[in-house]
């Protein structure tokens with residue numbers, strides 16, 4: 001008998017990108033905010049600077065100049081536990097979309113803050 005492996009269902013759409021600032025809204029780091037270091041779309045998880053710290057126990061390995069001991073580094077947290085922080089109003093917000101018409105009939109979608117309508121994309 002095989003046991004089905006439990007895979008977390010990825011959210012329908014992941015709107016967060018590297019370098020976004022997010023605030024943690026649930027979990028043990030609730031209230032913290034930080035910069036997004038990595039987005040794992042496949043697993044619906046995210047790495048946020050100084051959030052979800054885990055202790056890594058490392059063995060010394062002199063030939064590779066690795067000191068042993070306990071190092072703290074970021075661990076992945078669920079994307080559903082964070083919200084983007086708008087650079088315009090500085091609040092945790094949901095993400096809306098604005099569609100720009102470009103010359104030649106093309107369109108470009110930008111992410112906007114649903115509270116103050118400021119764009120969340122740098123470009």
Ligand SMILES: [Zn+2]
Pocket residue numbers: 086087088089090091093113114115116117118
């Ligand atoms: Zn805003």
